[in-house]
Amino acid sequence: MLLSINDQDPRPVYVQIVNQIKEQIQRGTLKPGDELPSVRELSVSLGINLHTVRRAYVVLRDQKLLVFRLGQQAKVAKLRSQPASSEEVTAAIGERLQELVTEAFLLGLSPDDFRNLVNKQIDKLKEQAK
């Protein structure tokens, strides 16, 4: 597992960790059952607060991407076999999608430009996952 913290990134550090772990799961670099470092180990290695790492792990656990119990290493959870229901999708990404669409339109993108941008990003992710 590869992680880095970007001081220039306006997002909170825990969000950066969450996103990087998600990307690695999506790419297949991290597979279900793979162990992750302990909260302490990761916080020492990255030189960040223990609670920041713990918060990232809790977010990933709440999103059912990690499993961990007391005294056990955190592990990558089994990937869902069925796509999420539309209610789950709306709850998880609806608000952020709305923000993204608004942002894109304010930047002057047409609906087609935005669709192309999304398709390009999907193709890029597929390429990385190969």
Added chain:
Amino acid sequence: MKIKFIHPLWTHIPAILALLAGVAFTLMALPLPDPAPLHFTWGGQPDRYGSPWMSTIWQAGISILYIVLSIVLDEAWARQEKRKTFNWVSLFDDVTIAALATVQITYVNMLASSNYVYPFPWVLTIIAGALAAGIAIILEKMRPYRHYESALAIEDVDQLKAEVTKIVKSGQPLVYWEVQNPVYSRVLAVVVPLLMVVVAATAWSEVPWLSVLIALVGIALALVYGGFRAVVTREAITVRMGMLGIRLLKLKTSDIALAELHSFAPLKDFGGYGIRFNREMKAYFLKGDRGVKITTRAGNKYLIGSDHPERLATVISTVIS
């Protein structure tokens, strides 16, 4: 799950025949006296009595355990071979079980004679062990070489290299982390210590010092729980062990001259798994036959075993460059 053996099972025939000989001889000598002498002084005089089946159960139990262990070790050796090499580990079960069977047969013979004096049969045991070793050597020489294709795929690490290069250039903190935590080490770290603690507790009233020793060894084994972890940061490469994260190795990245992929045969090159030494290097691995060989500027060499050696080598090489 069907296991396809690379190492032929017929190399264990001498051990199996010795085990059967010991059991068959015992069955032919029935009925055995009850109670039978179980323990003897150096002079061969009995000093403890018990069930006559005790020695048969021990002989058969230990023999079966040795055969299973030998099958596992021989298979591990065969899978690590790049060409036919002499597997001295294969003699292990044949020699020990032949010796055990000799002891069992002479013991049953003594019981049948009703003269309960048992001087240990050193000469016969050595002859039986040597005979079994001779047959085992011939069988090992006859064993054909079979190539084993490792399931570990060679990974494409171009994207990872680009990512690490970008992070290194940006000056951001970085951590690459991977673990080797195979099932056998988890069993070794949980089941065996538990058994040892139970044994220590039961032996406490009779031999307290032995109980303490067994309990300490059990606790030491439990420390392995969690496997070996390799952590690469911008500043150092660290290998840690177990749930307590005991540090086994720490190398400053500025002290490293070279990091390269390395294939090895754990049993042949290092005599097993764990923290290992040979003439060339010090090694840390719990599974697999590939890793990253690190050479320091002082000329010291270290081997870190890895499930993803290409990734680990790429990250270390990029960080030190």
